[in-house]
Amino acid sequence: MAVVQPSSPATPYRITGSFVLAARQFPRHRAAMVGLVLLVLICLAAALAPWIAPYDPVQIKLSAKLKPPSFEHLLGTDHFGRDVFSRLIYGGRTSLSVGVLVVVFAFVLGVPLGLASGYFGGRIDNLLMRLVDAFLTFPPLLLAVALVGLLGPDIQNVMLALGLVQAPVLARIVRGSTLAVREDVYVTAARALGAGPARIVLSHILRNVMSPIVVQLTIVFSAAVVAEASLSFLGFGTQPPQPSWGRDMSEARRFLGDAPWMFMAPTGIIMLCVLSINFLGDGLRDALDPRAWRTRRQLSKGEG
Amino acid sequence: MWRYLGRRLIQVPLVLVVVSLMTFLITRATPGDPVQIMLGMQTSKEAAEAMRKEFNLDRSLPEQYALWIGKVVQGDLGRSIRLNDPVTSLLAERLPVSLQLAASAMAFALLVSIPLGVIAALRRNSWIDYLCTGYTVAGFAIPNFGLALILIYVFSIQLDWLPITGIGTAEQVSGGLWTYIKPFIIPAIALGTLQTAILTRLLRSSMIDVLSQDYMRTARAKGLLPATIIVVHALKNAMIPFVTMAAIQFGYMIGIQVTIEYIFAVPGMGSAVLNAVVNRDFPVIQGFTLVISAFFLFANIMADLFYALLDPRIRY
Numbered sequence: 001m002a003v004v005q006p007s008s009p010a011t012p013y014r015i016t017g018s019f020v021l022a023a024r025q026f027p028r029h030r031a032a033m034v035g036l037v038l039l040v041l042i043c044l045a046a047a048l049a050p051w052i053a054p055y056d057p058v059q060i061k062l063s064a065k066l067k068p069p070s071f072e073h074l075l076g077t078d079h080f081g082r083d084v085f086s087r088l089i090y091g092g093r094t095s096l097s098v099g100v101l102v103v104v105f106a107f108v109l110g111v112p113l114g115l116a117s118g119y120f121g122g123r124i125d126n127l128l129m130r131l132v133d134a135f136l137t138f139p140p141l142l143l144a145v146a147l148v149g150l151l152g153p154d155i156q157n158v159m160l161a162l163g164l165v166q167a168p169v170l171a172r173i174v175r176g177s178t179l180a181v182r183e184d185v186y187v188t189a190a191r192a193l194g195a196g197p198a199r200i201v202l203s204h205i206l207r208n209v210m211s212p213i214v215v216q217l218t219i220v221f222s223a224a225v226v227a228e229a230s231l232s233f234l235g236f237g238t239q240p241p242q243p244s245w246g247r248d249m250s251e252a253r254r255f256l257g258d259a260p261w262m263f264m265a266p267t268g269i270i271m272l273c274v275l276s277i278n279f280l281g282d283g284l285r286d287a288l289d290p291r292a293w294r295t296r297r298q299l300s301k302g303e304g
Numbered sequence: 305m306w307r308y309l310g311r312r313l314i315q316v317p318l319v320l321v322v323v324s325l326m327t328f329l330i331t332r333a334t335p336g337d338p339v340q341i342m343l344g345m346q347t348s349k350e351a352a353e354a355m356r357k358e359f360n361l362d363r364s365l366p367e368q369y370a371l372w373i374g375k376v377v378q379g380d381l382g383r384s385i386r387l388n389d390p391v392t393s394l395l396a397e398r399l400p401v402s403l404q405l406a407a408s409a410m411a412f413a414l415l416v417s418i419p420l421g422v423i424a425a426l427r428r429n430s431w432i433d434y435l436c437t438g439y440t441v442a443g444f445a446i447p448n449f450g451l452a453l454i455l456i457y458v459f460s461i462q463l464d465w466l467p468i469t470g471i472g473t474a475e476q477v478s479g480g481l482w483t484y485i486k487p488f489i490i491p492a493i494a495l496g497t498l499q500t501a502i503l504t505r506l507l508r509s510s511m512i513d514v515l516s517q518d519y520m521r522t523a524r525a526k527g528l529l530p531a532t533i534i535v536v537h538a539l540k541n542a543m544i545p546f547v548t549m550a551a552i553q554f555g556y557m558i559g560i561q562v563t564i565e566y567i568f569a570v571p572g573m574g575s576a577v578l579n580a581v582v583n584r585d586f587p588v589i590q591g592f593t594l595v596i597s598a599f600f601l602f603a604n605i606m607a608d609l610f611y612a613l614l615d616p617r618i619r620y
Contacts, residue, residue, distance in 0.1 A: 130318070130319065130322060131322065133319050133322075134319055134322035134323045134326060135326075137319060137323055137597040137600050137601055138323065138326075138559070138593065138596075138597060139556065139558065139559015139560060139596060139600065140559070140560075141559060141560050141562060141563070142559045142560075142562060142574065142577055142593070142596065145562060145577070145578060145581060146327075146330065146577065146581050146589065146593070147330065147334075149578070149581030149582060150330060150331060150334035150335075150336060150581060150584070151334050151335070152335065226447050229447055229449075230447065230449065230563050233449050233563060233566075234562065234563060234566055234578065246449075249449065249450065249453065252453070253453065253567070256453065256456060256457050256461055257457070257461040260457050263450070263453045263454075263457070264454070266450070267446070267447070267450030267451075267453065267454065270445075270446075270447055270450060271442070271445045271446050271447075271450070272445075274444070274445040274446075274447075275441065275442075275444075275445040278441070278444055278445060
């Protein structure tokens with residue numbers, strides 16, 4: 001998939017790859033840029049937590065418990081006198097790394113299954129898709145709860161469970177897109193030139209189903225962040241005293257009236273995180289879909 | 305269409321068998337012994353053996369599954385190891401509560417999304433359209449348990465208008481209409497906000513799509529009342545994808561309400577599964593997941609059916 005682009009009249013036509021074009025298109029999506037910047041900031045804060053966080057996230061100081069936000073404690077303190085802001089920054093490490101690993105897991109498991117199912121069809125397709133169907137009839141959160149609850153509340157099990165929940169969705173999307181491009185002329189051409197199935201699938205089909213995969217992965221990421229928080233909230237994820245957005249909200253329930261900052265801070269950061277990923281996803285979807293490309297003029301007129 | 309429906313219905317038991325097999329394998333492949341959890345560490349070997357025998361846990365895995373599925377076909381989901389009650393009677397207690405919570409959340413979603421979606425589509429780029437966009441964007445981003453805490457803080461603690469708990473209690477059922485509805489309000493909003501966002505966005509875009517159709521211009525040219533045009537010609541057509549999505553989302557609700565049940569102490573399906581997982585109560589886990597999956601499957605089939613009934617152009 002490449003688009004012929006006229007460059008200056010003197011030089012001949014140059015072929016620009018679709019991903020380069022998409023990358024050029026992306027910065028025009030204002031919300032997506034905001035999302036990207038926010039997400040990078042949140043990730044940086046989590047990565048640099050030991051240097052940024054003003055306090056130790058697990059250090060108990062009962063003399064300073066349930067203090068409202070102040071200059072000393074930007075987001076107040078919790079019932080053990082721990083700094084909420086510091087816990088938020090450290091909690092991001094778990095949430096975001098779970099998000100990233102679930103994305104990787106879903107990709108590694110879901111994409112090959114979807115490609116195989118869509119390309120080979122027939123019995124393989126039937127078998128794989130019935131399995132996917134069965135997985136998808138489980139309510140995702142309940143399946144994750146069951147898996148983590150049975151395997152033991154451990155962050156690796158959380159990742160495994162969320163990956164297993166998300167991979168079938170991705171597999172189904174990849175299968176659909178593969179079916180759509182399987183009969184395209186360039187695939188027939190590649191086959192006629194003697195390319196084997198591995199080469200056709202990896203270098204011709206995968207390239208052309210990448211856009212829906214990328215968009216779905218942003219959805220997987222935000223779903224994983226929320227699901228990790230939900231599991232921790234229910235007591236099945238991160239265990240105390242380790243900081244965790246979901247777990248801290250669960251603790252904050254007991255101090256709703258006395259210390260509302262305790263639940264508002266994690267709620268806010270989860271929202272911000274999901275919001276920025278969603279914006280990013282919207283931008284990627286538009287950038288990867290040539291039909292949604294807008295010219296500068298349309299943008300300045302406020303169309304679209 | 306009836307043939308299509310028949311084909312779909314035939315597939316249901318097949319998918320359910322796969323689901324039950326998966327649940328069975330997951331429960332048996334993971335660590336944790338229900339008998340040990342139930343009886344504690346200090347029990348005699350004989351007592352534990354007797355209990356294992358009682359629940360067929362001493363048999364081989366294929367035997368266990370065969371015995372269980374044989375009973376399921378006859379409508380018997382076995383007995384809870386923990387509570388020693390039949391799973392079906394536990395289900396009869398829990399399912400109505402979960403359904404009421406799901407229905408109240410869906411009622412909230414419909415009450416908000418229909419007017420908001422229609423007005424936003426009719427008045428594009430107006431303040432109400434921006435409000436609609438803001439609401440949907442926020443609704444997609446906020447986790448339902450976070451929203452629940454915010455609502456509790458504002459409406460129960462600060463304003464003291466609404467109770468936090470009370471769903472499924474005897475007083476709630478025996479009281480008047482308001483006593484019945486009151487405890488559902490906060491959980492319904494917290495649970496239904498995501499669905500509201502999904503449905504509002506869908507209705508707005510399908511409404512915009514319909515409004516640009518030729519038959520809309522024809523209707524206006526005929527001199528029909530604007531209200532008639534909007535309700536009879538536009539809304540009716542825009543509702544087709546909306547109704548389908550609402551049915552699918554309703555099927556989803558029972559599965560996602562576990563966090564809400566946890567916060568508001570609702571004796572529903574989600575909290576029952578939560579407890580069953582902690583106690584390794586295999587019959588309850590297996591029975592409840594089977595019912596939740598079946599519910600979800602039927603909601604999806606209903607969605608397809610609505611689609612065909614509302615839109616005569618659709619042929620399966």
